Amino acid sequence: MTLRQRLVQGAREPLVQFLLAGALIFAGFALLGQGPDQGDRKVVVDQARIERIVTLWMQTWHRPPTPAELDGLISEYVQEEVYVREALRLGLDGDDPVIRRRLRSKMEFLATDQLESARPEERVLEAWLQAHPELNVQDPKISFQQVYLGPARDASLDGKVAASALARLKGGSPPESMAVPLSLPRDLTLTSRTEIDRQFGGSFSDALLKAPAGQWTGPVSSGFGVHLVRVSQVKAGASPRLDDVRQAVENDWRAATRAEREAKAYQDLLKGYDVVIERPE
Structure with missing residues (x-):
């Protein structure tokens, strides 16, 4: 070369x-x-x-x-x-x-960091808690009896077995006479939904909340199999005071209003600029 x-x-x-x-x-x-x-x-x-x-x-x-x-x-x-x-x-x-995207990303991070460090006023959190009680309401508590009929098999067979056992219970037969042994209590008193689902699996508590009070009903499925249940009491979950759930409410508020607060931060910056757009004719 x-x-x-x-x-x-x-x-x-x-x-x-x-x-x-x-x-x-x-x-x-x-x-x-x-x-x-x-x-x-x-x-x-x-x-x-x-x-x-x-x-x-x-x-x-x-x-x-x-x-x-x-x-x-x-x-x-x-x-x-x-x-x-x-x-x-x-x-x-x-x-x-x-480079432009990187600079924008850093500015958005700075703006977001300022937003996250700001503490919302007491009245804002109180209003948020009142407007979204379902996010922080305490679990309802349920008192019930359950009779375990065994592992789930065929749906039609389980239905026939449950119908027969249910008729006997309504006729006055004692629950223990037909229950299959299970390492769970047959009677639970004012137990939270979370604890019930932890013990029985799935959404067992949902079926309990839909069951008529004071009478045997079923079949109800759990992670173990098929049950008959009798609900004696449902105590609705109480709405907590702000002092008891302040951090959870603040976290919910931050997550739900993040986009709105970021947009406001940008608008505040935009006010300092004179934007001229020259469109092609």
Whole structure:
């Protein structure tokens, strides 16, 4: 390869083009009798920056860097800072969609961080709790008896077995005379829905809440099989006071109003700009 070909090939390299562009800018400053801004050419690695570098290192390696590692990290930061400043000086950030998206993402993060650090007023949380009682209402509690008839088999067979057992119960037969042994209590008193479903599986408590009070009914399916049940009492869940569920209410409020609060933060920023849109004719 000739020297001319080598020079042409080298001139096509991005780094060479970058350095040439920088040289042209410095030449322009020289022709105009101006030097580059000396303040902008001073890289200061202060104590706060070093602490930040160390913190980022420890988040990854879970130990402080050695003196040699810290020197390397500082040198890497200086190199990055020099390249970033030179790229900005050359205007390489202009109209770059990746950089624009990154800057937007950082601003949205800052705006969101400010929103999340703000504490909602007492009246806001109280109003939210009143408007959404279902999110924080306590579980209803149920008192009931259950007779376990065995594992689920064929639906029609289970229906016949349950119908026969149900008729006997309504006729006065004692529950224990037909119950299949199961390692769960036959009688539960004012037990929460959460606890009932934990013991019986599935949505057993839903069927109990739909059952008529004071009479045997079924079949009702659980994670174990087929049951007959008799509900004697349902105590509705009480609406809690704000002091008892403040953090849960605040979390619900933040999650539900996040988009609205982010839109408001953007509108507040937009008020400081004069936006002119020149559409093509």
